[in-house]
Amino acid sequence: MNDTFLRACRGEKTDYTPIWMMRQAGRYLPEYQKVRGNVTFLELCKSPELCVEVTLQPIDLLNMDAAILFSDILILMEAMGAPLDFHEGKGPVFATTVRDQASLDKLIIPDPDEATGFVMETIKLLKKELKVPLIGFAGAPFTCATYLIEGGSSKVFWETKKLMFTQPELFHGLMEKITEATILYLQAQARAGAQALQLFDSWAGILAPCDYEEFAYPYVRKILASLKQYDVPLIYFANNGATLLEYSAESGADVVGLDWRINIKDAIARVGNKAVQGNIDPFALLLPEDKLKNRIQRLLDDAKDARGHIFNLGHGIHQFTPPAQAKLAVDLVHELSSK
Template sequence: MNDTFLKACRGEKTDYTPIWMMRQAGRYLPEYQKIRGNVTFLELCKSPDLCVEVTLQPVDLLGMDAAILFSDILVLMEAMGAPLEFHEGRGPIFKEPIRNQAALDALMIPDADEATAFVMETIRLLRRELKVPLIGFAGAPFTCATYLIEGGSSKVFWETKKMMFTEPLLFHRLMDKITESTILYLKAQARAGAQALQLFDSWAGVLAPCDFSNFALPYVQKIFAALQGYEIPLIYFANNGATLLDLSVSSGADVIGLDWRINIGEAIKKVGKRAVQGNLDPFALLLPKDQLRQRIGDLLDGAKNAHGHIFNLGHGIHQFTPPEQAKIAVDAVHELSSR
């Protein structure tokens, strides 16, 4: 097996810099669109054979050094008892937001092996097929809480922050319940065969550092502490989190994911003796080939002092990115980093 990704996570010497891309299995690939045209998004997430197929696509077509399980961070919220719908153009919708104690009491802490059996089956099937490591994942508690409280996506997070500041005990109780569910969910993924685990904190960047310390970080720390016994790399990605790096290093993660809003060399100084993952602007994939290769070369050079470096985008690959541009990036990372 090509274990370059795992070596980089551990800070070991590698022959080249490994690369994978957040959302690499998804809408920018025609092969994905063909499958997605026959099923709804949630149906796809709950169909292990189809999830295996779309997880393998970017590895086989583009030469990625790691696969990430095809799923969604919100399937766990549905398993907790929050009815979930996905609407084209609107994204995820929770029609029964969690905004009071009664709604919170209705949420349960599910048995992950039973409630999300389709995820575990996907992992087991993938381990038979893959020749690169498999990354499992979950949403970080704060990010998941925003969806439950807001009832879907948000730009200002009014309901979330209102609860934080006016009903902090209710907010912390919700975070406790999400955290306990996430621990069980990620442990189940590790038992099923996931070889690394990533927490996606997509909305952490909307928090002031003091609020991140109080309302989000302790729950991330609790999750990673609970996973230490599995001895697999743990990755924490706080989107728009350059201002939170000083705090994120205390998360307990082995690898700190970086968005594109910070120079990678500066980030490495803050992160210290931990591996980093990132951090090309996803839209930089639209550059002409020579300019894209130059940008990648500069980023690799900037990461030369990292304890370990996994090349990635600073967020998910955009759905309108031409796949051939992603292939240029993969080849450039492999070529330029092996020199």
């Protein structure tokens, strides 16, 4: 197996900088669109054989150094008893929101092997196929809570912050329940064979640092602490989180994920003895080859003092990105970092 990604996570010497991309198995690939054209998104997430097929696509087509399990962070919320649907152009929708004690009481902490057995089956099947490490993942509690409270995506997070500030006991109760479910879910993924685990905190950056410390951070730390027994690298990615880097570094993660809103050299100085993952703007993949090469070289140079560096985008690859540009980026990273 090519274990370059795992060695970079652990801060060990590598022959080149490994690369994978968030949302690398997804809509920008025609091969994915072909599979997706026959099923709904949720049906795809719950079909292990199809999940294996789309997880493998960017590995085979683009030569990525790690695979990430094809799933969605809200699959666990559905397993907790929140009816979930995905609408084209609108994204995830929860018909029933969680804004009072009665709706919180209806949420359960599911047995992950029973309620999300299709995820564990996907992991087991992938382990037989892959020649690179497999990353399992979950959404961080704050990010998942926003979807349950808002009923879907949001731009201002009015309902989330209103609940947080006016009913803090209820908010913490929701966070505790999501945290317990997430611990069991990620532990099950590790037992099934995931070789690294990433916690996605897509909306952490909407919080002031003091509010993050009170309402989100304790739950991130609890989850990551519960996973140490499995001896797999742990990655924490707080999107729009340049103001939260010191928290990320002390969260218990082995690797701090970075978006593109901070120079990676500055981020490395702030996180200290931690590996980092990131941090090129996903839209930079649209640059012509010479400029993309220069951008990648500069990022590699700025990351040279990191304990370990995994090249990645600062967020998910955009659905309209030409696959040839993604492949070019992978080839450039491999070429430039191996010199």
